[in-house]
Amino acid sequence: MDDAQLLQYSRHIMLPDFDVAGQEKLLHAKVLLIGAGGLGSPIALYLGAAGVGHMTIVDDDKVDASNLQRQIAHGDGDIGENKAVSAGAAITAVNPTARVHAITQRLAGDALSQQVAAADLVIDATDNAQTRYLLNRTCWQHGKTLVSGAAVRWEGHVSVFSPSVLSSPCYQCLYPDTEADAQLNCADNGVISPLVGVIGSMQALEAIKCLTGVGQSLVGAVLFFDGKYGEWQRIGLSKNPHCPVCAAS
Numbered sequence: 001m002d003d004a005q006l007l008q009y010s011r012h013i014m015l016p017d018f019d020v021a022g023q024e025k026l027l028h029a030k031v032l033l034i035g036a037g038g039l040g041s042p043i044a045l046y047l048g049a050a051g052v053g054h055m056t057i058v059d060d061d062k063v064d065a066s067n068l069q070r071q072i073a074h075g076d077g078d079i080g081e082n083k084a085v086s087a088g089a090a091i092t093a094v095n096p097t098a099r100v101h102a103i104t105q106r107l108a109g110d111a112l113s114q115q116v117a118a119a120d121l122v123i124d125a126t127d128n129a130q131t132r133y134l135l136n137r138t139c140w141q142h143g144k145t146l147v148s149g150a151a152v153r154w155e156g157h158v159s160v161f162s163p164s165v166l167s168s169p170c171y172q173c174l175y176p177d178t179e180a181d182a183q184l185n186c187a188d189n190g191v192i193s194p195l196v197g198v199i200g201s202m203q204a205l206e207a208i209k210c211l212t213g214v215g216q217s218l219v220g221a222v223l224f225f226d227g228k229y230g231e232w233q234r235i236g237l238s239k240n241p242h243c244p245v246c247a248a249s
C-alpha cells in the first residue's frame with residue numbers, strides 16, 4: 001500500500017483486528033455481485049469505497065424512473081442505462097482505483113460457472129427465485145461462499161452460505177421448495193426505500209468479514225429484519241441432511 005492508500009483506508013487500518021493485513025486482503029479480493037438494483041446499490045458503493053480491488057457486477061436490466069426511490073447507485077441521468085454499467089460508474093466516482101467489470105446480460109450455464117470460479121466471494125442481490133437457486137448450486141459446485149440477502153415490503157433477511165464450512169447449510173436448505181412461487185418481488189409488492197439499504201449494507205459487512213476473516217460470519221444463521229417494528233431476529237439454520245445441493249451424498 002502506498003501513502004495515498006494508507007490515508008484513504010486509515011479508518012479501517014486503525015481497527016486493531018483489521019489493520020493493514022485486512023485492508024490488503026480487500027485490495028486483492030475479487031467479488032462477483034449479481035444484481036445492481038436496490039440491494040446491489042449499497043453493496044457496490046460500500047465495497048467499492050471500502051477498497052475491494054476487483055468487482056464484477058452482473059445485471060441485464062436498465063435503470064427506470066421507478067428504481068430511483070431506492071436504488072441509490074443510479075441517478076436521474078442514468079435512466080435507460082444498464083444497471084451494471086451505472087453502478088460501476090458510481091463506484092469509480094467514489095474510488096477511481098477500484099477495478100470494475102460490468103456484465104450486461106443475465107448469466108447461466110458455463111458463463112455463470114466461469115465467473116463464480118474466478119471470484120473469491122459471490123453476493124446474491126437479485127429478486128429472482130430462479131437465479132437464486134442457480135447461483136446457490138453454482139457456488140456449491142465451485143466451493144465459493146455466497147452472501148445472500150432479500151428485501152421486500154418492510155421485511156428482509158441476510159445470511160451467508162459457505163461450502164468450505166462442513167456444517168454450513170445452503171440457500172436451498174433455507175427454502176427447500178424450488179417450485180414454490182412464494183418469493184415476493186418489489187415490482188409486485190412494493191418496498192420501503194431504506195430497507196434495501198439496511199439489508200444491502202449488512203450484506204456488504206458480511207462480505208468484508210468473509211474476505212478478511214475478521215469477526216464471525218452469519219454461516220449457520222439467518223438474520224431477519226422487520227423494518228415496520230424495528231425488530232431483528234437471529235435464527236439458527238442447520239444443514240438439511242437431504243438437501244440435493246449441499247448434503248454429502
Ligand SMILES: [Zn+2]
Pocket residue numbers: 169170171172173174239240243244245246247
Ligand atoms: Zn442445502
